[in-house]
Amino acid sequence: MRIGCGAGFAGDRIPPAVDLLERGDLGVLVLECLAERTIALGQRRRLQDPGHGYDPRLRARLSALLPAAARRGVPILSNMGAANPRAAGVAARTLADELGLNDLRVAVVTGDDVLDRIDLQAPALEDGRPLAEHGPIISANAYLGADALIPALAAGADVVLTGRVADPSLFLAPLAYGLGWDLEDWPRTAAGTLVGHLLECAGQITGGYFADPGHKDVPDLADLGFPYADVGADGTATIGKPPGTGGIVSRATVREQLLYEVTDPTAYVTPDVVLDLSGVTVEEARPDTVLVRGAVGRPRPGTLKVSVGYHAGHRAEAEISYAGPNARRRAELAGEIVTARLAPTGLRLRADVTGTEECRLRVAALTSSPERADDVCFEVEALYTNGPAGGGGVRTNVTDVIGIVSTLLPRDAVTPRTEILETAHARETA
Incomplete structure (x- = not known):
């Protein structure tokens, strides 16, 4: 066959x-x-x-x-x-x-679809924590x-x-x-x-x-x-x-x-x-x-493995470009500015710069609410006039994050x- x-x-x-x-x-x-x-x-x-x-x-x-x-x-x-x-x-x-x-x-x-049959106190195979502790369950x-x-x-x-x-x-x-x-x-x-x-x-x-x-x-x-x-x-x-x-x-x-x-x-x-x-x-x-x-x-x-989806928060992603002489250092400085301004919020940020003569700064964070995710995006957008020279091409995006863990069912x-x-x-x- x-x-x-x-x-x-x-x-x-x-x-x-x-x-x-x-x-x-x-x-x-x-x-x-x-x-x-x-x-x-x-x-x-x-x-x-x-x-x-x-x-x-x-x-x-x-x-x-x-x-x-x-x-x-x-x-x-x-x-x-x-x-x-x-x-x-x-x-x-x-x-x-x-x-x-x-x-x-x-x-x-x-x-x-076994969402109505899983035990929310059952441990997740990945970390042993009860399923309910991971966040609101949306699928099983x-x-x-x-x-x-x-x-x-x-x-x-x-x-x-x-x-x-x-x-x-x-x-x-x-x-x-x-x-x-x-x-x-x-x-x-x-x-x-x-x-x-x-x-x-x-x-x-x-x-x-x-x-x-x-x-x-x-x-x-x-x-x-x-x-x-x-x-x-x-x-x-x-x-x-x-x-x-x-x-x-x-x-x-x-x-x-x-x-x-x-x-x-x-x-x-x-x-x-x-x-x-x-x-x-x-x-x-x-x-x-x-x-x-x-x-x-x-x-x-x-037993059968069950894939359990839960709402894990909101992801903010914001980017801005810098070009020309000293572009990488300007992009790095932009990342430092955003990190410093958001430090009081306690958010865990990731700021990465790619490129050499033309550089792109990407700032990302996982937040508990869409409003806090918007704060990250606003800070990157504000770099247009409040950050290093020559920033442009800002793009921002806020998305829901779906997490996945597993459990077993008879x-x-x-x-x-x-x-x-x-x-x-x-x-x-x-």
Whole structure:
């Protein structure tokens, strides 16, 4: 089975995914577009408007992909549902009808939102402090596993939209369903999870995040191709990319991605399996083709990780430029002035100067209120006439800061549900 990755984050490019779909001879396409902070921001948008909260690029991405996917019979799985999977499903259903794809079946997987089930006195995994001490909690989303997605595939869905699902699980689900694996067959579940972990960041494994000129040169990054994996019934996988695209798939790119975000290579915990990567082998079969095998799996944990978003304050960012002779010293003096004037407030400031002949001062602070954040911005703006000579180009910005911590929840406290959205009706299955 050939499975491809058409997005590695919410801001990823769209054309490489279209090319992968058109020329990659795929069996399924996965779009991994959700990060911890992304879903918390989505929850905030949903609170402001119940019709929002899903990936704002959903329409643009699916508009480009759905016609080719429907023509080629390639299912698309994505976590673009973010904080509002059902609204995302309705948007996708509407788009499909506009494109004349009236028979397209859109599935929505929910159940990851567990805000009403977490214990606010439970310790955060990161620092051991009770969740409630971090600030007002705005979201709590459990990492669902592959078992939550398989009912949608079994129902014949052409598009599956989810909220918080573990990244590798988006890939494991169609592999397990398509190849007939039992999710409690730990060697195969481990192999499928390894494939998902390798593909989940799209262009990272084809050289994008790998590139470092003069040290790790990658050809034609402007036309970076996205990856696919050919996965056998035993879980052995071959990683590649469409011919003629930029980038590179090599032993080095695969090994870097193998260890990406892995704290313990012998026990990488996912909702589906505890993955042991220590025996994985990576072998270059031919140019831009790498054979991967050797994952070992142990039974999945009895708990699910929960990503908890909280309001952590307000960030002030203000910048001003200085140019010409002695520009750097004038910029440094400007930073000293702002720091001195704000010292009585007790705010923790960061003042950085970049450049030499043309310099940019950036002042940043995390504050408890938007009013205090505005104070930082006003002080930088006042440098126009009250600071060193030649300041210009002031830009200021105040944003809410979303913090993220994690906790655990018993698996049986989370109930995934699948809803099929068709042209004339919807139906729900547990």
